[in-house]
Amino acid sequence: MERLWAPWRLQYVTKEKQGGCIFCEKPQLGDDLAAHIVHRGAHAYVMLNAFPYNNGHLMVAPFAHISALEELPSETIHEMMDLAQQCTRALKFDFHPDGFNVGFNLGAAAGAGIKDHLHLHLVPRWLGDTNFMPVIADVRVIPQSLDRSYDQLVEAFARLQSGE
Numbered sequence: 001m002e003r004l005w006a007p008w009r010l011q012y013v014t015k016e017k018q019g020g021c022i023f024c025e026k027p028q029l030g031d032d033l034a035a036h037i038v039h040r041g042a043h044a045y046v047m048l049n050a051f052p053y054n055n056g057h058l059m060v061a062p063f064a065h066i067s068a069l070e071e072l073p074s075e076t077i078h079e080m081m082d083l084a085q086q087c088t089r090a091l092k093f094d095f096h097p098d099g100f101n102v103g104f105n106l107g108a109a110a111g112a113g114i115k116d117h118l119h120l121h122l123v124p125r126w127l128g129d130t131n132f133m134p135v136i137a138d139v140r141v142i143p144q145s146l147d148r149s150y151d152q153l154v155e156a157f158a159r160l161q162s163g164e
Contacts (some may be wrong), residue, residue, distance in 0.1 A: 023047075023061045023117040036146055038090075038153040039083070043076040046083055048146050048153070053123050055144050056095045056153070058087050061119035069106060069118060080120055087122045090156035097124035 026035035027045055036048035038058070049057040060083045062076045072080075084102060091097055101123040105112040112118075 093156040
């Protein structure tokens with residue numbers, strides 16, 4: 001059996017959980033750079049994952065605090081999928097991935113770190129993007145800061161909106 005080994009996530013898994021919901025709180029900060037929100041829609045928004053599996057790891061979340069996929073209003077799920085398409089386009093502009101992992105982790109048993117507010121993960125992938133560092137050194141190499149990823153993605157979404 002193969003295993004997905006992600007030791008860099010241990011900091012996230014073992015840290016003491018704060019009260020509240022980051023997917024509700026981040027959009028209300030009033031500072032999208034600090035919140036790493038790269039794009040806002042009417043019903044949902046796009047945010048960088050603070051504990052990414054790969055450079056450019058994005059999440060699409062509804063503004064509404066909803067945990068069950070079947071409870072999402074149709075306009076919200078449609079917008080989330082439209083945003084997922086925009087995310088893949090934006091990531092292709094500057095990050096040039098060879099592929100993507102896209103999906104929901106619904107519930108704690110499915111791996112949801114935040115189970116009460118559903119969100120869609122988009123993880124850009126490159127051929128050979130796994131290497132010896134996580135295995136030998138217990139370290140994940142993310143070659144770009146979240147702030148630089150934020151800048152690139154905000155620019156890419158702006159180009160998408162302008163029709164480039």
